[in-house]
Amino acid sequence: MITSSPTILALDFDGVICDGLIEYFEVAWRTYYQIWSPANDTPPDDLALRFYRLRPVIETGWEMPVLIKALMEGIPDEKILQEWVTIAPQILLDDNLQARDISAKLDNLRDQWITTDLEGWLSLHRFYPGVLEKLKLTVASAKVYIVTTKEGRFVQQLLQQEGVNLPPKAIFGKEVKRPKYEILRELIQAADEKAVNVWFVEDRLKTLQLVQQQTDLEDVKLFLADWGYNTQAEREAAQNDPRIQLLSLSQFAKDFSAWY
DSSP: OOOSSOSEEEEOSBTTTEEOHHHHHHHHHHHHHHHHOOSOSSOOTTHHHHHHHHGGGOOSTTHHHHHHHHHHTTOOHHHHHHHHHHHHHHHHHHTTOOHHHHHHHHHHHHHHHHHHOHHHHHHTOEEOTTHHHHHHHHTTTSEEEEEOSSOHHHHHHHHHHTTOOOOGGGEEOGGGOSOHHHHHHHHHHHOOOSSOOEEEEESOHHHHHHHHTOGGGTTSEEEEETTSSOOHHHHHHHHTOTTEEEEOHHHHHSOGGGGO
């Protein structure tokens, strides 16, 4: 039985709160262009749509320009969906690249963009309908944390623009360099309440499954955001998993009792 409301609500950012697909593609293309120097500085017409469709394979930012490299090399979309965990490291190996270096290039390009054209950068992000309103309401009744693989400073910039002022300590970004289940564990340990109800909303099924594997986190309520970057097969897997609740955007925006 799921308790009626959380005392701690942990939320992923990309694919749960914010849809940044347009920005992801743009910054990924810029990073790809900087690393691989293709002859044409304009992406092919169908590349963005293919990238959007394949976004569910991406776990962390460095993979985004590598995904563009895979697409530009002609690797079929279905093969990428099925075999990304082997394709991405192979591209790094073939081109003698390190994930951390790609990540640094991408973050630097994003920083430059924010510095020179903040309005343009912000305009490429869309917050899912009802999510910001739900966040503002929930902050009054529960502790809200953002647990994401995006750099925390980018998350804070986007939330502040929309009038959601979470303290920096409530945002756990890529810079903390710890898995999400470890952060959930730390939040529980740091909670001063005796009865802690932690609810975690994530759009990546594998991340929720990693939490499931932690025996000390069996009381954490797990929700897969069906509006995020996941596939039909992943949503069906969540529906068939008694520990994971498939959550719709309309449910998310309502009272917590509507979540299950």
